[in-house]
Amino acid sequence: MLAALLALVGLLVATYLTLFKIGVIGELVCSIGSCETVQTSKWATFIGLPVAAWGIGFYVAVFAVSVALTTERWEAARGLQLGFLVLTAWGALFSLWLTYLELFVIHAICQWCVVSALLAVGLFIVAVMDWKTTWQEASVMTSES
Amino acid sequence: MVSDQRKSKGAFWALLGAVAVLGLIAIAYVAAKPKSRGITEVDLKADPSQARGYLLGDSTAPVQVREFADFECPACMQFATLTEPDVRKLIDLKKISFRFYDFPLGMHRNTWEASNAAACADEQGKFWPMHDALFAAQDQWNGEATRNPKSVLKGLAQQVGLDVAKWESCYDEQRYRSRIAANRAEGERIHIGSTPTFIIGNKMIPGALSSDEFIRYVNEATAAAGRK
Numbered sequence: 001m002l003a004a005l006l007a008l009v010g011l012l013v014a015t016y017l018t019l020f021k022i023g024v025i026g027e028l029v030c031s032i033g034s035c036e037t038v039q040t041s042k043w044a045t046f047i048g049l050p051v052a053a054w055g056i057g058f059y060v061a062v063f064a065v066s067v068a069l070t071t072e073r074w075e076a077a078r079g080l081q082l083g084f085l086v087l088t089a090w091g092a093l094f095s096l097w098l099t100y101l102e103l104f105v106i107h108a109i110c111q112w113c114v115v116s117a118l119l120a121v122g123l124f125i126v127a128v129m130d131w132k133t134t135w136q137e138a139s140v141m142t143s144e145s
Numbered sequence: 146m147v148s149d150q151r152k153s154k155g156a157f158w159a160l161l162g163a164v165a166v167l168g169l170i171a172i173a174y175v176a177a178k179p180k181s182r183g184i185t186e187v188d189l190k191a192d193p194s195q196a197r198g199y200l201l202g203d204s205t206a207p208v209q210v211r212e213f214a215d216f217e218c219p220a221c222m223q224f225a226t227l228t229e230p231d232v233r234k235l236i237d238l239k240k241i242s243f244r245f246y247d248f249p250l251g252m253h254r255n256t257w258e259a260s261n262a263a264a265c266a267d268e269q270g271k272f273w274p275m276h277d278a279l280f281a282a283q284d285q286w287n288g289e290a291t292r293n294p295k296s297v298l299k300g301l302a303q304q305v306g307l308d309v310a311k312w313e314s315c316y317d318e319q320r321y322r323s324r325i326a327a328n329r330a331e332g333e334r335i336h337i338g339s340t341p342t343f344i345i346g347n348k349m350i351p352g353a354l355s356s357d358e359f360i361r362y363v364n365e366a367t368a369a370a371g372r373k
Contacts, residue, residue, distance in 0.1 A: 001157050008161055012168035016175070024176050029352050030218035030250055031339035037252060040219040042289045070154070107252065 003066035003084075003126045007059050010119040014055030017112055021050040037108035043101050051098065055116060058091050062123055069130075081134055085127045092124035185349045187335055196331035197324070198244035199263075199272045202236035208366045210241050211344040213248040213332040216259035216279050217287045221341045224353040225280035231356040241363055245276065246328040248340050254288030257325070262298040264321035265312050266305065274305040346370065 019025045021039050029036050038044060044051055065084045068074040095117035102109050198211060210232075214221040235241045247263075249256040259279050266275030278301040284290060286297035295316070302312045315321070332342075335349065342351045343359075346366025354362070 004157075004161060005164065008164055009168070012165075012172065016172055019172065019176055025172075029220050029339035029341070030215055030253075036220075036339070042284075070157070 001066075001070055003088075003123055003130070004063055004070065006119050006123050006126065007063035007066055010116055010123070011056060011059035011063060013112055013116045013119065014052050014059055017052035017110075017116070018050055018056060020112075021052050035110035035112065038102055038106055038110035038113060041106045043098070043106060058087075058094075058120075062087060062091065076134075078134070081127075081131055085131050088120070088124040088127040091120040095120040186347050187344055187349045196246060196327040198246040198328055198331075199267060199276070200242060200244050201233075201273055202242040203239055204242050206236075206239050206242040207370050208241045208346055208363055209244070209344075210363070211244045211246060212341055213246045213328075213337045213343075214341040215248055215250045215253055215256050216263065216276075217253035217256035217283065218250065218340045219283070220353040222280045222283045224341050225277070228354060228356050228359055232359060235360070235363060240367065245272075246331060247325045248329055248332040248337055248342075249325070250340060254292070255286055255294040256288075258294050258298060259286065260325045261316055261319055261321065262302065262312075264324055265315035266302065266307055268315055268320070269307050269311065271305050271307055275301065275307075278305050 016025065017039075020035065021044060026036075030040060031037070046054055062084075065080060065087065069077075069080060069084065074080055098113060099117045102113065212224075214224075232241075232243060236243055247260040249260055263272055263275045263279060266272050279286075279298075282297065282301060286294040286301075291297065298316070299309060299313065302309050302316075335344075337349075337351075339351050341353055342349060343354060343362070344350075345359075345362040346369055348362065348366070350362060
């Protein structure tokens, strides 16, 4: 449930950043040490799409999977849980790479990008904890039988 | 037990719904809010600087426009490639004159070299073709593309028809360094905070203006000039 909430907040942040990137929100300017610097750098685009738009896709996927995992039908599906773990691991790694670029290549920090990175890492931690819980429950059931 | 679980799931969905609705309202509010460009008034009569910028058009046109820009800034490139063709039409119609001032930002590695290249092109009367070529090829010489932009800039000098040997000796000795510094100092004097920033009439407007916005500000300045 916590994962769905984090994914939803991440989706809102990614939507805001995408609207900023395409010029619906804010000004397109160059100034020192700000979101504009990050958003106007070449790193703000990935395979032809704004990085924030990829973020929307990522959070939609995480939200869908985390909601599915709260339903009776899917909550015990190990494959889906593994998928959730891999998806959030990818999100966390990608976010850490972007934060590295901000700090050491672009030399500017966009606060909303940092919020998104924290959410991605938080989602990965939740996924790891869920996976561990399921693993422990499974091993208890195995030893009981 | 089952009822408790249903209640907690109900509360969970209500919480998600509330977060989604509040978030979307906040984003819609920010998106719908008119862009406050932070327009300020500038007293141009109190200009003590030696900065000349680079003039395009007739300096006696009814409205004087100045742009403070950084050749390596993507927003300046957007203005140069998307809006400036319409700006040139206003210049041809003698409605405005347009003056470009270098405002190289410290965060852009190769912007000084680009300003240097443009100043040396001006020596041969080709600042504006070089200005256009620099923005068109920004992704080839900017700090993300190369640490040594000279070879690309030299190619642009050739492309716009400069005497490349003369241009190169000017470029290497940075002959117009003080001119570029004076343009930047003028921007600092009037507190330019970002690029591009425009002064249209007596209004200072930051941001890569669209053609419609630019024409609207010019019309306002023309009307204000007519009232004087």
